[in-house]
Amino acid sequence: MEIHRYEKLWTAASLVIIVGFIATITYGTVVVGVAMVDDSGGTIDADSLNDHPEFGDPGVEATTTEDGEPAADAYVVARQYLFQPGTAEPITVPADTPVTFHVTSGDVTHGFSVVGTNVNTMVIPGQVAEITVEFSETGEYGLVCHEYCGAGHHDMAGSIEVVPRSEFFDDTEVNA
Amino acid sequence: MTFVDDYPDEARIVRYNLAVAFAALGIGGLFGMVQALHRTGVFRGVISSTDYYTLLTGHGVLLALVFTTFFLCALFTWGVTRSLGRGTVDYRFTQAWFWTMLAGSVLAAVAILGGLVAGIPTSADVLYTFYAPLQAHPLFYVGLALLVVGSWMAGLDWFRTYRAWRAENPDERIPLQTFMVLTTMLMWYLSSVGVAVEVLVFVLPWSLGLIPKVDPLLTRTLFWYFGHAVVYFWLLPAYFVWYTILPKLSGGRLFSDPLARVVFLLFLLLSTPVGFHHQYIDPGVPEGYKFLAMTNTMFLLLPSLLTAFTVVASMEHGARQRGGSGYLGWLRSLPWDSPAFVGATLAGLMFAAGGFSGMINAGMNINYLVHNTIWVPGHFHLTVGTAAALTFMAVTYWLFPQVSGKRLRHKSVALVQPYLWFLGMTLMSNAMHRAGLAGVPRRTAEPQYPDAGITFEGVVGGISEMRIQIAIGGTLLFVSLVLFLYVLVSTWLSSRTPTIDVSGALPDPLSGPSHSPAVLDNLRLWTAIAVLLVVLAYGVPLADMVMTDGLFGPGSVPFPE
Numbered sequence: 225m226e227i228h229r230y231e232k233l234w235t236a237a238s239l240v241i242i243v244g245f246i247a248t249i250t251y252g253t254v255v256v257g258v259a260m261v262d263d264s265g266g267t268i269d270a271d272s273l274n275d276h277p278e279f280g281d282p283g284v285e286a287t288t289t290e291d292g293e294p295a296a297d298a299y300v301v302a303r304q305y306l307f308q309p310g311t312a313e314p315i316t317v318p319a320d321t322p323v324t325f326h327v328t329s330g331d332v333t334h335g336f337s338v339v340g341t342n343v344n345t346m347v348i349p350g351q352v353a354e355i356t357v358e359f360s361e362t363g364e365y366g367l368v369c370h371e372y373c374g375a376g377h378h379d380m381a382g383s384i385e386v387v388p389r390s391e392f393f394d395d396t397e398v399n400a
Numbered sequence: 401m402t403f404v405d406d407y408p409d410e411a412r413i414v415r416y417n418l419a420v421a422f423a424a425l426g427i428g429g430l431f432g433m434v435q436a437l438h439r440t441g442v443f444r445g446v447i448s449s450t451d452y453y454t455l456l457t458g459h460g461v462l463l464a465l466v467f468t469t470f471f472l473c474a475l476f477t478w479g480v481t482r483s484l485g486r487g488t489v490d491y492r493f494t495q496a497w498f499w500t501m502l503a504g505s506v507l508a509a510v511a512i513l514g515g516l517v518a519g520i521p522t523s524a525d526v527l528y529t530f531y532a533p534l535q536a537h538p539l540f541y542v543g544l545a546l547l548v549v550g551s552w553m554a555g556l557d558w559f560r561t562y563r564a565w566r567a568e569n570p571d572e573r574i575p576l577q578t579f580m581v582l583t584t585m586l587m588w589y590l591s592s593v594g595v596a597v598e599v600l601v602f603v604l605p606w607s608l609g610l611i612p613k614v615d616p617l618l619t620r621t622l623f624w625y626f627g628h629a630v631v632y633f634w635l636l637p638a639y640f641v642w643y644t645i646l647p648k649l650s651g652g653r654l655f656s657d658p659l660a661r662v663v664f665l666l667f668l669l670l671s672t673p674v675g676f677h678h679q680y681i682d683p684g685v686p687e688g689y690k691f692l693a694m695t696n697t698m699f700l701l702l703p704s705l706l707t708a709f710t711v712v713a714s715m716e717h718g719a720r721q722r723g724g725s726g727y728l729g730w731l732r733s734l735p736w737d738s739p740a741f742v743g744a745t746l747a748g749l750m751f752a753a754g755g756f757s758g759m760i761n762a763g764m765n766i767n768y769l770v771h772n773t774i775w776v777p778g779h780f781h782l783t784v785g786t787a788a789a790l791t792f793m794a795v796t797y798w799l800f801p802q803v804s805g806k807r808l809r810h811k812s813v814a815l816v817q818p819y820l821w822f823l824g825m826t827l828m829s830n831a832m833h834r835a836g837l838a839g840v841p842r843r844t845a846e847p848q849y850p851d852a853g854i855t856f857e858g859v860v861g862g863i864s865e866m867r868i869q870i871a872i873g874g875t876l877l878f879v880s881l882v883l884f885l886y887v888l889v890s891t892w893l894s895s896r897t898p899t900i901d902v903s904g905a906l907p908d909p910l911s912g913p914s915h916s917p918a919v920l921d922n923l924r925l926w927t928a929i930a931v932l933l934v935v936l937a938y939g940v941p942l943a944d945m946v947m948t949d950g951l952f953g954p955g956s957v958p959f960p961e
Contacts (some may be wrong), residue, residue: 226911227659229657230709231659234709235706238702238705238706239702242698242699242701245762246694249694249766252766253691254870256765258765258768259687260680260687261681261764262684262685262687263686265684266686268954270954271957309635331533332533332956332959333531333533333534333620335841337772337839339839339855340856343683344768344772345681345768348617348620348684349533349954349956350684350954350955351683351684353682354683366852366853366855366856367837367852369841370772370841371580372453372456372534372535372843374525374534374959375453375525376450377451377843377844378449378844378846378847378849381849381852383852383854
């Protein structure tokens with residue numbers, strides 16, 4: 225098969241770009257440690273969230289990491305058309321601390337996107353999305369549902385309040 | 401002799417398909433402009449924010465599924481007939497697939513638009529991805545199923561015609577246009593199995609009340625098994641035009657026939673085992689499957705990068721045939737006064753831009769930044785919304801005279817139209833991309849959130865400037881669409897002219913099929929490899945989802961109840 229010299233060069237350059245992209249993403253995953261949302265949250269019965277030990281009364285709890293460092297777990301339920309907590313009251317989390325969001329849905333598929341950050345996950349009924357992040361700046365962050373979820377979708381929003389670490393752990397009992 | 405005289409039946413079916421395609425484009429495009437004005441807050445007097453989602457569903461279904469599929473059927477029927485030099489084997493069957501697809505499209509459209517009328521009990525406000533447990537009226541799913549089944553029948557029609565040709569020409573290479581049609585349809589059969597199972601096994605019986613619950617994750621995974629390959633079902637007709645027609649419109653010939661075949665085979669192999677890249681941030685899907693889909697997706701860049709080379713090289717060859725010279729000076733010698741050339745070329749240029757934003761979407765970890773933001777529709781309005789749609793409009797300026805025997809009317813309007821589309825899309829798409837980086841979500845009637853007090857901060861430029869660009873861009877696109885329909889309808893309603901000033905004859909490539917190994921034409925082999933890749937990418941994930949908690953669990957009841 226006859227391939228023109230320029231065609232060969234172009235193909236080689238294309239392959240270099242492709243392999244380069246894969247390398248940078250692998251670097252981000254393996255070295256930087258950007259973990260993708262995955263199946264670690266497990267499954268759940270969307271029709272009986274009220275009976276669930278955590279999602280029955282969702283909110284933020286202080287906890288510790290495997291190394292014994294302070295951390296926080298935020299349990300959030302998304303429903304047409306609010307986040308609980310998040311919409312009626314902000315989700316209050318500590319700065320400079322690993323915060324794990326556990327988000328699930330009591331009805332249809334929603335989105336959980338914290339404006340101005342990389343905190344972004346789908347919220348699928350029957351699945352628990354788990355995502356661990358650290359906020360370095362205190363203040364209020366907007367929270368929006370970014371998946372169409374019904375006629376009131378555009379009203380589904382809320383906020384996350386990032387407070388200084390000392391303030392959070394004074395206010396919240398450590399649930400070790 | 402023109403195509404319409406040689407093949408009157410095939411020409412008629414091509415015209416019918418074009419009529420449905422462009423009717424869908426007109427309605428869907430109108431919805432698009434209403435949405436652009438509504439979500440930017442420029443004008444909200446047409447619809448309520450609730451009905452916005454009905455229009456958005458109509459926009460997606462009419463443009464991404466109906467317009468594209470009917471146009472593909474028009475183009476491919478013409479291409480198979482022309483390149484094999486024979487009509488379809490059974491014209492009644494040809495009619496059957498057309499009417500099946502049309503019936504399905506009408507049912508789906510009625511189910512959707514019924515949502516706007518208080519007296520009509522149907523509604524399907526589920527957008528074109530119809531994620532369960534949002535539920536549409538059963539007619540919506542029946543309509544979509546008929547559209548897909550009709551497209552399968554069309555593929556069968558072209559395969560039967562090819563086999564009849566093969567019996568008469570046992571030793572010839574498959575003509576390039578037919579090769580492209582057959583590989584595209586093999587890709588389509590392989591990928592549309594996913595959506596067929598989703599609809600026929602799960603959501604349709606569920607919408608009829610035959611099963612109480614479906615698994616939202618499993619059904620959306622089946623959707624995305626199909627949902628990326630469908631992108632290539634839209635794009636490969638544009639590639640077909642860029643490879644086989646655009647070189648001629650440029651005044652030259654295709655650079656390389658073998659490379660074109662390699663590119664279509666790569667799409668057959670790689671279009672389907674990449675679907676998880678639409679689910680990068682889905683819970684319930686292990687990271688390893690996402691990583692595999694990411695590497696496949698990156699390799700899927702290769703055929704598009706190769707296409708960029710071959711198409712530009714063919715155009716340069718054409719320009720030099722027309723007297724062009726210099727490193728870039730040849731660009732001036734291209735026929736910038738030909739509507740078909742201009743439209744197809746500007747579409748190709750925008751596809752390059754869409755390709756770059758696509759590379760970013762494919763980046764698994766950077767997807768957190770853009771997933772479900774308006775960046776994503778900014779991206780696909782460059783690909784399906786321009787690379788495919790503008791190419792389809794442009795080639796119609798060249799094709800319609802051949803299938804009707806009528807000279808194109810209002811050529812000066814036809815020449816302005818692609819430039820206007822390009823301008824409108826430049827405004828709209830760049831603003832959508834930048835707004836997406838600021839976190840503005842897609843698929844929403846009112847991305848302003850006054851009650852929650854949310855502000856989006858643009859990385860480049862301010863949000864209100866982006867809104868204005870989206871509104872102006874969307875309006876210009878609709879004006880361009882109206883100009884196109886004006887030219888087409890005027891031509892359609894005119895009487896036949898003694899001669900037309902275009903010819904369907906296509907020059908031979910510079911490097912012909914005899915330069916490529918015969919194994920490229922072994923479609924059984926390539927299909928087998930494609931199936932193997934799909935089994936590797938999807939076998940374990942799907943088995944996992946089903947084994948964990950059964951076909952229907954964890955289940956969800958329908959909404960609205």
